[in-house]
Amino acid sequence: MTFAQLGVPESIVAALAERGITEPFEIQAATIADALAGRDVCGRAPTGSGKTLAFGIPLLARAHAADPHRPRALVLAPTRELAEQISKELKSFAGSARAQIATVYGGVGYGPQLKALRRGVDILVACPGRLEDLIERGAVDLSNVDQIVLDEADRMADMGFMPAVRRLLNQTPDDRQTMLFSATLDGDVAKLTKQYQRNPVHHSVGQETPDIAHAEHLFWNVAKDERMQTAADAVNAVWPAIVFCRTRRGSDRLAKQLGRAGIAAAPIHGGRSQGQRTRALASFSKGKVKALVATDVAARGIHVDGVASVVHYDPPEDLKAYVHRSGRTARAGSGGVVVSLLQPDQVRDAKRIKNKLGIDGALTGPDPALLAGLSESERTARAREPVAVAPKQRTTAAKRDAAPQQRARRRHASNQPGGTRGSKRVPRGSRSANRRAG
Ligand code: ADP
Ligand code: MG
Numbered sequence: 001m002t003f004a005q006l007g008v009p010e011s012i013v014a015a016l017a018e019r020g021i022t023e024p025f026e027i028q029a030a031t032i033a034d035a036l037a038g039r040d041v042c043g044r045a046p047t048g049s050g051k052t053l054a055f056g057i058p059l060l061a062r063a064h065a066a067d068p069h070r071p072r073a074l075v076l077a078p079t080r081e082l083a084e085q086i087s088k089e090l091k092s093f094a095g096s097a098r099a100q101i102a103t104v105y106g107g108v109g110y111g112p113q114l115k116a117l118r119r120g121v122d123i124l125v126a127c128p129g130r131l132e133d134l135i136e137r138g139a140v141d142l143s144n145v146d147q148i149v150l151d152e153a154d155r156m157a158d159m160g161f162m163p164a165v166r167r168l169l170n171q172t173p174d175d176r177q178t179m180l181f182s183a184t185l186d187g188d189v190a191k192l193t194k195q196y197q198r199n200p201v202h203h204s205v206g207q208e209t210p211d212i213a214h215a216e217h218l219f220w221n222v223a224k225d226e227r228m229q230t231a232a233d234a235v236n237a238v239w240p241a242i243v244f245c246r247t248r249r250g251s252d253r254l255a256k257q258l259g260r261a262g263i264a265a266a267p268i269h270g271g272r273s274q275g276q277r278t279r280a281l282a283s284f285s286k287g288k289v290k291a292l293v294a295t296d297v298a299a300r301g302i303h304v305d306g307v308a309s310v311v312h313y314d315p316p317e318d319l320k321a322y323v324h325r326s327g328r329t330a331r332a333g334s335g336g337v338v339v340s341l342l343q344p345d346q347v348r349d350a351k352r353i354k355n356k357l358g359i360d361g362a363l364t365g366p367d368p369a370l371l372a373g374l375s376e377s378e379r380t381a382r383a384r385e386p387v388a389v390a391p392k393q394r395t396t397a398a399k400r401d402a403a404p405q406q407r408a409r410r411r412h413a414s415n416q417p418g419g420t421r422g423s424k425r426v427p428r429g430s431r432s433a434n435r436r437a438g
Contacts, residue, residue, distance in 0.1 A: 001023065001024055001029050002022070002023065002024070003016060003022070003024055003028075003032075003057070006024060006028075006029065006032045006033045006036070007032070007033050007036045007037075008032065008036070008057055008061060009061050012057060012060060012061060012093055015092075015093035015094070016053075016057075016093050018093075019092060019093065021053070021093075024050075024053075025049060025050035025053075025054075026045075026049065026050075026205050027043055027045040027049050027050055027051055027054045027203060027205045028050050028053055028054045028057070030043075030201075030203040030205075031043055031054050031179075031201060031203050032054060032057055032058060034201040035054070035055065035057075035058035035177075035179060035201075036057075036058050036061055036062070038062075038177050039177070039199070039200070039201050040177060040178045040179065040180075040197040040198050040199065040200035040201070041054075041055070041179040041180070041181075041200055041201050041203070042179075042180050042185065042193050042197055042200040042201070042202050042203075043179075043180070043181045043182075043202075043203050043204070043205075044181075044182055044183065044184065044185045044203070044204040044205065045181065045183070045203075045204070045205035046183055046205065046327070047183065047327045048327075049205050051151065051181045052085075052086055052089045052090075052151075053089070054181070055075070055149045055151070055179045055181060056086070056089060056090050056093075057093075058147075058179070059073050059075070059090070059123055059147055059149065060090060060093070060094055060099055060123070062147060063099040063122045063123055064122065064146070065100075065120070065122060066100065066120045066121055066122045066144065067120055067144065068117070068118050068119065068120045069117050069118065069120075069138075069139060069140055069141050070120075070140075070141050070142075070143065070144040071117075071121045071122065071123065071124035071140065071142070071144065071145060072122050072123070072144055072145060072146055072147070073122060073123040073124070073145065073146070073147040073148070073149075074123075074124050074126065074131075074142065074145050074147070074148045074149070074168075074172070075123065075124070075125040075126065075148075075149040075151060076126055076127070076128055076131070076148070076149065076150050076151065076156065076165060076168065077125060077126070077127060077151045077152060077156075078127065078151075078152050078155040078156045078158075078159050078161060079105075079127065079155075079159075080105040080106070080107060080127060080274060080277070081277070081281065082151065082152060083103050083104075083105050083125045083126065083127055084103060084105075086103075086125050086151065087101050087102070087103040087125045090123065090125070099122040099123055100116075100119065100120060100121050100122045100123070101121070101122065101123045101124075101125065102116035102117065102121040102123075102124055102125070103124075103125045103126070104117075104124065104125075104126045104127070104130050104131060104134060105126065105127040105129075105130050105274075106127060106129050106130040106133070107273065107274040108274045110134075110137075113130075113134065113139075114134075114137075114139050117134065117139045117140055118139075124140070128156065128161045128164035128165055128168060129161070129164060131164075131168060132164055132167065132168065135168075135171070142168065142171040142172045143171065143172070143173065144173075145172040145173065145176055146173065146175075146176050146177065147176060147177045147179070148169065148172055148176055148177070148178050148179070149179045149180075149181070150165065150178070150179070150180045150181070150182075150192070151181050152181065152182060152183070153165075153180050153181065153182040153189045153192060154182040154183055154184045154185075154188075154189050155182075155183075157187065157188040157189055157192075159297065162188050162192070165192070166192075166196075169196050178196055178197050178198075178200070180192065180193060180196075180197060180200070185204075212323050212326040212327050212330065212338070212357070214330035214335060214336065215310070215326060215329055215330035215335065215336040215337060215338045216335070216336070216337045216338065216361075216374045217326070217337075217338045217340075217354075217359045217361055218337065218338065218339045218340070218361060218364075218367075218370070218371065218374075219339075219340045219342060219350055219354065219361060219362070219363045219364070220339060220340065220341055220342060220363075220364060220365060220366045220367070221342055221343075221344070221347070221363055221364070221365055221366075222341045222342060222343060222366060223343070224343055226366075227313065227341055227343070228254065228257050228258075228261070229261070230341055230366045230368075231243055231254070231258070231311055231313050231341060232257075232258055232261040232262075232263050233366065233368040234309065234311050234339050234341075234366070234368055234371060235258065235263050235265070235290055235291045235309070235311065236263060236290070236368070237309075237368040237369070237371045237372040238308045238309040238337055238371050238372055239290040239291060239308055239309065240284060240287065240290060240291070240292075240306065240307050240308055240309075241290060241291045241292075241307070241308065241309040241310065241311055242291065242292045242293075242294055242307055242309075242310050242311070242325075242328050242329070243258075243265070243291050243292070243293045243294070243310075243311040243313050244293075244294055244295070244296065244310070244311065244312050244313055244314065244316070244325050245293060245294070245295060245313050245314050246295070246314035246315075246317075247295065247314075248267075248269040248270065248271040248295055250313075250314065251267040251268070251269050251293045251294060251295055252267045252269075252293075254267075254293050254313060255267040255291075255293040258291060258293070263290050263291060264283075264288065264289040264290055264291075265289055265290065265291040265292070265293050266279075266280035266283055266284065266289045266291075266292055266293070267280070267292075267293045267294070268280045268281070268292050268293070268294045268295075269294060269295040269297070270295065270297055280292060291311075293313075296316070296317070296321055296324070296325065307328050307329045307336065308329065308336055308337070309329055309336060309337045309338065309339065309371070310325055310326050310328050310329045310336070310337075310338045310339070311338075311339050311341065312325060312326075312338070312339065312340040312341060313341055315340065315342070315346045315349060315350060316353070318353075319352075319353050319356055319357065322353050322357070323357070326338045337371055337374050339371065341366075342363070347363060350363075351363075
């Protein structure tokens, strides 16, 4: 199957090929042809499965030139980071299509956003809050929107955006095309589909949570007064790492403590300005900081490639949060390690989560050396094994089997040169090469 066979215009096929993207992922193969034909799409697929192109290609292929203030296509996303990421990806293959793409979100000045809207925006990528704000100021009118995408609809629901999303949808024409993507399709998202989509093509990829099945999950007993040092050791063993705290203040504090322990870390949470977040993410991507210390909400927007480990410093609120946090590593078929630091009174909840997700793996004392080893063998496995990753004693084999698409990608990835020894850092270049190989 190729993009051309799905009906993707030649110019877009070429622009994608230039980025090494030649074969559609499952969700793309399943929805692009229908979306190009104008049908509504309702897709459930895990993080890293390629949803952005699944809607991005039809958006660009069908883009129309917009009048000032009246965008023709609208993408709604829950966080600034995600909105930025989507526009970046769209622009990367917009090539000769020359669609005007702009991004609007809160926490930054209005000037550039207003200016872009005055010029005319064909495809507007927006966070719901700022978009409503701009509509109120008379800078945006949605009555010309003929395509709308709700990306990460479940997260928008989690973050309380549903009322705003509905108000926005209500301002668009009834005969628009509506594409909805989400990691889960129950609750509020199901209602949204029922109310706002017309006979959508439904497509689900893998299990609800297959992406965390690609990680190794460890559970460590840690006394309260050793927790900081253990987190430091874990990050030092395997990074880039994302460390999760319950509160903003806790994140700030831990980032400072890690810094004092010699580990460059940056906090990222809703209390930080857009500039601070952008800088933190940039330093992290460049490897200047080894760890991001994040709260749950902030983490939703973090889509950094090649995160080698996730540390649950404070326990997740529930199973969903565990999956969500852990899903920051082992994205798009690559490996990763997930460590939970558990104080005695936190063990019971962790066990419950473990059982529900079918993760075995004992509760042990801290073992950063094992952590480093796992990460290392993960990389060597990908570098050496010519064909499938053997069903070794991975807790996750069963789940991986349930996600044939991802397994296939992984197999491909095994043919690529992998990491080197010594440095604990996962070489980003090889990771992205691996991913593209899918
Ligand atoms: P999701 O939105 O489902 O979490 P993304 O759209 O962010 O996933 O895609 C994850 C990564 O996979 C991105 O880096 C993207 O460029 C890459 N990707 C997407 N589709 C393909 C493809 N068909 N071939 C190779 N890489 C792809
Ligand atoms: Mg996405």
